[in-house]
Amino acid sequence: MITVPADDRGLLLGDGLFETILAEAGRLRDWSEHMGRLHRGCAVLGLEPPGAAAAERAAAAALEAQGLERSRAAVRLTLTAGSGRGLDRPASAAPRLLASAFPAPAPQGPVRLKIVSVRRNDTSPAARLKTLSYLDNVLARRQALLEGADEALMLNTRGELACAAAGNLFWIAEDRLYTPALECGVLDGIMRARVMAAAEAIGTPAIEVRTGESALETVQAAFLTNSLIGLRPAVEIEGRSLGQHRLVEEVSRRCT
């Protein structure tokens, strides 16, 4: 078992970043996009980014260690700010890169979404990154499950629709495709970008919006995206049943 020193800032303060990457028979999907996002996150947090070759070796080694080189699997890269206690990083802190791999079976069925009380802190630069401070997402998911849903729908601090606890949100209303703008404090999702490119290609560009939950009243269909689940339809939001829509299928076909 890989271990980290107990004075690691990822452990002590959630000071670091991660990426979760789909591996299909050893091929790391959207590798350069994931590395690009990790680098952008490092710039925001003020961390030295890992070298691409080292990261790739770590990912391959993690897959091999778990015997997952031929499976549908996930690789998680974790980059911590290194060792050092206290809010101020010591000058000596050197980022620590970890990789792990686990089976990632194809996603199962559609999800029921419920708006939770924990909001996405769009005032924090961390809101657009995958950081090691993910407790709000853990708490959001927990609340959704306790209330009988499968996944949390998070608003931001201004009450705008933001995202799920683990995924970006898209919806269709009046036959148009919508998604919260990045300024809402949502992750710059790699599958989100893929969906937007697919929608553009079929002549129905996704509209990035900043809107409150009243927008959900006219929703015809909705889905979540992330790198592991791909595109996953929602069957219910706030207890209201959603339908299917040809746009979801067309976009989905082009993304997978």
Place this chain on the structure above:
Amino acid sequence: MITVPADDRGLLLGDGLFETILAEAGRLRDWSEHMGRLHRGCAVLGLEPPGAAAAERAAAAALEAQGLERSRAAVRLTLTAGSGRGLDRPASAAPRLLASAFPAPAPQGPVRLKIVSVRRNDTSPAARLKTLSYLDNVLARRQALLEGADEALMLNTRGELACAAAGNLFWIAEDRLYTPALECGVLDGIMRARVMAAAEAIGTPAIEVRTGESALETVQAAFLTNSLIGLRPAVEIEGRSLGQHRLVEEVSRRCT
């Protein structure tokens, strides 16, 4: 060096809590208050709290390992949600308790405060707890330092005065003592409670308020509190110099 498995949820997701406790010649100050807060945090996060005896043993062992049984030191207790990846905690996850100790020299000099853009997410139950998802505080402090101050002053998502990156805030205006209400999304600080009790005892009870930054315009004096620094005066907020006030000294004398 103590290590933790790389699949620890504290490391992967910031899923856990901590306490930082002042140790004076081996005596753990406000031990029962710290344990009480840790237990309340566990209830919010849905974690099994550690036994008091085990926690005390861990703290004593950490002090001894560093040869700090006779010094002014700090003990940090870290309670993680145990091993397991993904937002949903596996049923098998058992919390992991860690303790470390380090020298804690008496606090130095007064601080200059600056309001930063990262806001305290008062919509999250985590805002009132010391959690392992502390990156917003790291980023807030970093911003304050980059802008030439010593510590960040954080507003909450409604623009109300909340707290410092590492401490509760008090100020004096019109010869009265004020502090943000817990509902502003601030930590239920143990030194905060001590200051409030001291102020009550001298007949000048602290007034818990929800107010915006305009309240700072009439501030005569201000100070921060936490378990390690005790009570630390601020000399400047947003570039405006602050004075001294007899209330600060009277309260301080009763708290130390």
